[in-house]
Amino acid sequence: MKSRLGRSLVTAITIGVGLLILANFFVRNDLLSLVQQTLLDWAIILAAIALILGVFNVIGTHLRKIRGRQSGWLYSIFLLAAMGAVIIVGLADPRGPASPVVSWIFQYVQIPLEATIFSLLAFFVASAAYRAFRVRSVDSFIMLVVGLIVLLGQVPIGAAIWGKLASAKDWLLSYPSTGGARGIILGAALGAVLTGLRVLLGVDRPHAQ
Amino acid sequence: MDSVIELLKNSGTSEQQALVLILLLVMLPLLLLFTSQLRAGRPTSLRPMQAFRRLEGLIGRGAETERPIHISLGTGGIIDTSTAESLAGIILLERVAHQSVSSGAPLIVTVSDPTLLPLAQETARHAWETRLHRYQSAPPEVRLIAPDPVAYAAGVMDVLLGENVIANIMVGKFGDEYLLMGETGVRSQVPQIAGGVNPQVLPFIHATADDTLIGEEIFASGAYINPRATHIASLRVQDWMRVLISIAILLGVLLRSLSL
Numbered sequence: 001m002k003s004r005l006g007r008s009l010v011t012a013i014t015i016g017v018g019l020l021i022l023a024n025f026f027v028r029n030d031l032l033s034l035v036q037q038t039l040l041d042w043a044i045i046l047a048a049i050a051l052i053l054g055v056f057n058v059i060g061t062h063l064r065k066i067r068g069r070q071s072g073w074l075y076s077i078f079l080l081a082a083m084g085a086v087i088i089v090g091l092a093d094p095r096g097p098a099s100p101v102v103s104w105i106f107q108y109v110q111i112p113l114e115a116t117i118f119s120l121l122a123f124f125v126a127s128a129a130y131r132a133f134r135v136r137s138v139d140s141f142i143m144l145v146v147g148l149i150v151l152l153g154q155v156p157i158g159a160a161i162w163g164k165l166a167s168a169k170d171w172l173l174s175y176p177s178t179g180g181a182r183g184i185i186l187g188a189a190l191g192a193v194l195t196g197l198r199v200l201l202g203v204d205r206p207h208a209q
Numbered sequence: 210m211d212s213v214i215e216l217l218k219n220s221g222t223s224e225q226q227a228l229v230l231i232l233l234l235v236m237l238p239l240l241l242l243f244t245s246q247l248r249a250g251r252p253t254s255l256r257p258m259q260a261f262r263r264l265e266g267l268i269g270r271g272a273e274t275e276r277p278i279h280i281s282l283g284t285g286g287i288i289d290t291s292t293a294e295s296l297a298g299i300i301l302l303e304r305v306a307h308q309s310v311s312s313g314a315p316l317i318v319t320v321s322d323p324t325l326l327p328l329a330q331e332t333a334r335h336a337w338e339t340r341l342h343r344y345q346s347a348p349p350e351v352r353l354i355a356p357d358p359v360a361y362a363a364g365v366m367d368v369l370l371g372e373n374v375i376a377n378i379m380v381g382k383f384g385d386e387y388l389l390m391g392e393t394g395v396r397s398q399v400p401q402i403a404g405g406v407n408p409q410v411l412p413f414i415h416a417t418a419d420d421t422l423i424g425e426e427i428f429a430s431g432a433y434i435n436p437r438a439t440h441i442a443s444l445r446v447q448d449w450m451r452v453l454i455s456i457a458i459l460l461g462v463l464l465r466s467l468s469l
Contacts, residue, residue, distance in 0.1 A: 057352060188428075194236065
């Protein structure tokens with residue numbers, strides 16, 4: 001009973017806050033703006049607390065992996081050691097994330113590592129394109145033809161094959177492609193508005209479970 | 210059209226405000242009307258969606274083999290512009306978690322944004338607590354991988370390659386890093402269901418997933434898995450709005466063409 005009351009209270013607060021933010025979108029009022037700014041400040045503080053919870057979640061996940069000697073548990077030791085080292089260095093220096101050591105780690109360890117992983121995308125794009133362009137149906141045939149026109153339309157050899165290939169490419173990108181993308185965005189926007197409405201009406205209550 | 214815009218400007222209302230107001234004034238009554246009709250027992254039919262049908266089969270296979278199903282909620286959070294996509298993932302998680310708890314299929318849920326972590330954990334825990342017949346001794350596991358999209362993708366690749374997952378479900382906000390995860394799933398021969406709204410990522414999703422949820426379809430899980438009247442009503446409102454927007458676009462083109 002108590003938890004039901006608690007859930008109702010949380011739902012009421014959510015609906016109230018949602019309506020306040022919505023009202024501030026339509027009506028220019030200093031008090032409403034102040035309330036909205038305060039709520040946004042609170043949201044930032046809560047996000048910071050969520051990050052701390054996230055650190056504990058990462059530690060828990062990898063400790064379990066190490067204890068259970070699960071696949072890749074040695075990497076987990078390395079991850080926890082690296083995380084601990086960066087946190088200690090960051091906390092030891094009053095400049096925090098702006099400390100030269102933390103900046104060095106980001107610039108010379110994290111960024112190159114991310115670039116390395118991201119560079120895999122080139123190979124992954126090639127194999128995904130190969131699969132997508134295999135002619136298995138009418139859809140994939142159309143996709144193959146359109147893909148070829150767009151590819152050849154961007155390179156000089158395309159113009160040598162057929163003079164109007166570049167114009168065909170521009171037409172495909174400007175009309176069917178843009179139209180399709182806008183249709184998807186419009187549909188997604190409607191879905192997003194309805195999700196918001198359901199939360200505002202208290203039908204979807206992921207926050208009050 | 211110009212005179213309408215002029216009228217709005219004179220009344221101190223921006224185009225954006227007017228648009229949102231019109232959307233709310235049309236969509237809210239329609240949502241309430243369709244919900245009440247469905248609750249009164251009015252029959253409705255939904256077009257079959259292969260992704261949701263396959264999802265139920267995958268949960269069954271997870272229960273039989275006791276191999277985990279991986280659910281990725283993407284790189285979005287709940288205090289930015291990706292909130293709706295993240296909530297779509299949470300609604301899907303809620304439905305899958307209920308079925309997983311009652312069937313015994315293990316779940317591994319991964320998130321990238323720390324703000325989504327407590328929500329996903331609560332959703333999984335609630336599903337576990339409210340099921341009378343549960344085959345698991347603890348709620349489904351929710352993991353924060355990393356707030357950075359590339360680091361998140363690397364972590365998910367490790368899950369897909371190293372944790373013997375039986376299926377990979379990815380619904381939420383994704384950028385180019387999606388392909389790192391999707392392609393790893395293909396190479397591990399894991400059945401994949403993926404959905405997103407970013408048009409730049411949809412070709413990657415199409416190329417790697419066995420079943421896709423394109424655009425607004427990611428918001429439809431509530432109407433297909435353990436359906437609720439409000440979620441089915443939402444789909445009907447979406448359909449109606451699409452028709453209304455199409456008519457408005459056609460009228461706009463006509464008016465512009467006739468210089469009215």
